[in-house]
Amino acid sequence: xxxxxxxxxxxxxxxxxxxxxxxxxxxxxxxxxxxxxxxxxxxxxxxxxxxxxxxxxxxxxxxxxxxxxxxxxxxxxxxxxxxxxxxxxxxxxxxxxxxxxxxxxxxxxxxxxxxxxxxxxxxxxxxxxxxxxxxxxxxxxxxxxxxxxxxxxxx
Ligand code: INI
Numbered sequence: 001x002x003x004x005x006x007x008x009x010x011x012x013x014x015x016x017x018x019x020x021x022x023x024x025x026x027x028x029x030x031x032x033x034x035x036x037x038x039x040x041x042x043x044x045x046x047x048x049x050x051x052x053x054x055x056x057x058x059x060x061x062x063x064x065x066x067x068x069x070x071x072x073x074x075x076x077x078x079x080x081x082x083x084x085x086x087x088x089x090x091x092x093x094x095x096x097x098x099x100x101x102x103x104x105x106x107x108x109x110x111x112x113x114x115x116x117x118x119x120x121x122x123x124x125x126x127x128x129x130x131x132x133x134x135x136x137x138x139x140x141x142x143x144x145x146x147x148x149x150x151x152x153x154x155x
Contacts, residue, residue: 031137061100115140
């Protein structure tokens with residue numbers, strides 16, 4: 001018989017670290033609100049969420065790695081906003097943060113979720129931070145919950 005494994009979205013007794021970039025904080029604060037709200041509505045206690053602020057998306061990976069090494073958290077959510085209209089090194093910042101965040105998950109085994117908005121314009125970023133395009137922070141929190149629960153089932 002085929003065995004199928006899937007994570008549910010139950011947050012009870014789980015702890016999460018959220019690493020969030022201060023760059024474009026007008027957007028990232030909305031992502032953080034979305035992520036926290038989503039975690040709390042899925043049963044995670046306030047005290048079981050730690051938030052770590054960093055200067056920009058480039059600092060997300062190293063900080064996520066530090067959080068992962070503390071092993072206190074079941075999952076890590078990285079939040080940032082890279083907007084092409086405002087930076088000539090958009091490609092560098094977005095690809096380095098994506099690669100780095102993925103590496104944290106691969107090397108530590110702790111679900112480390114990429115919740116970085118990469119857009120051409122500020123308007124697109126606003127759309128994805130709680131307006132028409134939903135909230136990428138809440139989506140990242142859901143992915144983190146699912147992965148943590150999936151890994152529990154795989155033990
Ligand atoms: N960091 C971001 O999070 N988003 C950006 O759009 C951005 N731009 O435009 O450059 C950005 N740059 C800062 C970078 O992440 C580092 O904090 C900085 O280079 C110091 O290491």
